[in-house]
Amino acid sequence: MDTNTHESEIICVNLCSSVAKTPLRTQLLKWIGNKQRFAAAIISHFPAEFENYHEPFLGSGAVLATLAPARGVASDCFAPLMEIWRTLSQSLEELKRWYSDRFRQFAAGDKTQEYERIKASYNVRPNGPDLLFLCRSCYGGVMRFRQRDGFCSTPCGSHDPISPESFARRVDLWHGRVRGVQFICNDYQKMLPSAKAGDLVYCDPPYSDSQTILYGAQRFSLARLFELIADCKSRGVYVALSIDGKKRSGRHVCELNIPPGLFEREVFLDCGRSMLKRFQCAGESLESERVQDRLLLTY
Numbered sequence: 001m002d003t004n005t006h007e008s009e010i011i012c013v014n015l016c017s018s019v020a021k022t023p024l025r026t027q028l029l030k031w032i033g034n035k036q037r038f039a040a041a042i043i044s045h046f047p048a049e050f051e052n053y054h055e056p057f058l059g060s061g062a063v064l065a066t067l068a069p070a071r072g073v074a075s076d077c078f079a080p081l082m083e084i085w086r087t088l089s090q091s092l093e094e095l096k097r098w099y100s101d102r103f104r105q106f107a108a109g110d111k112t113q114e115y116e117r118i119k120a121s122y123n124v125r126p127n128g129p130d131l132l133f134l135c136r137s138c139y140g141g142v143m144r145f146r147q148r149d150g151f152c153s154t155p156c157g158s159h160d161p162i163s164p165e166s167f168a169r170r171v172d173l174w175h176g177r178v179r180g181v182q183f184i185c186n187d188y189q190k191m192l193p194s195a196k197a198g199d200l201v202y203c204d205p206p207y208s209d210s211q212t213i214l215y216g217a218q219r220f221s222l223a224r225l226f227e228l229i230a231d232c233k234s235r236g237v238y239v240a241l242s243i244d245g246k247k248r249s250g251r252h253v254c255e256l257n258i259p260p261g262l263f264e265r266e267v268f269l270d271c272g273r274s275m276l277k278r279f280q281c282a283g284e285s286l287e288s289e290r291v292q293d294r295l296l297l298t299y
Contacts, residue, residue, distance in 0.1 A: 083128030
């Protein structure tokens with residue numbers, strides 16, 4: 001048990017248990033740390049009632065779309081990613097066209113060469129349309145970015161990306177889930193202070209124990225996030241934080257230096273086998289590499 005949490009409550013959640021929200025069966029984006037499979041389990045620990053929903057580390061948006069809040073603000077500092085989300089919100093047909101145009105070029109020629117051409121286009125000028133196709137077609141669904149300049153280095157995957165028709169159906173579904181949300185490209189340090197008493201903030205930042213390959217993860221400060229969460233709590237804002245928990249099937253507990261008294265509850269969610277280990281050790285069963293995420297709650 002983590003002694004840094006106040007009245008810490010350690011719960012291993014059965015992800016098949018019934019929850020209030022309907023889980024999504026299909027992903028819009030492939031993204032490392034994607035919470036799609038257990039978004040409903042996370043939401044089951046949210047307050048029964050809250051005002052506005054805030055998600056300042058949007059990523060794949062799995063929790064956002066599963067929750068489908070009536071009012072919300074979703075943000076991320078990664079401009080190409082937020083270009084995708086804003087287009088989903090404002091111009092469905094354009095988002096479908098981005099994917100369709102690149103898919104047809106990819107399918108008509110040498111797939112590896114076409115993928116590399118799209119990746120080169122992205123690296124010359126990082127943008128949402130190229131990122132959209134790359135994340136759905138790259139190796140293992142793991143987008144890697146060079147720390148020095150954000151250069152994307154992930155090679156082409158061996159799988160066939162979903163068809164434009166299938167992607168278009170996902171766009172329609174996901175648009176309906178996020179219609180009440182405003183999408184903003186901004187840093188979490190500027191977004192958390194905007195939450196008001198009675199609002200709910202869900203944070204899913206880069207994990208310090210494993211996700212240093214993410215865009216901007218090298219500059220992320222968990223200590224600074226804890227400071228902002230403390231400020232939110234003092235103002236009556238509910239905060240839920242997903243962060244490193246247990247690795248190697250429980251043999252390794254990630255140390256986080258959690259400020260005493262900041263969180264009222266601690267929940268462990270069984271996430272299955274490590275996505276990064278599957279990427280690094282293709283073909284291995286990895287039964288000894290099961291992961292539990294930690295969900296920390298200020299309420």
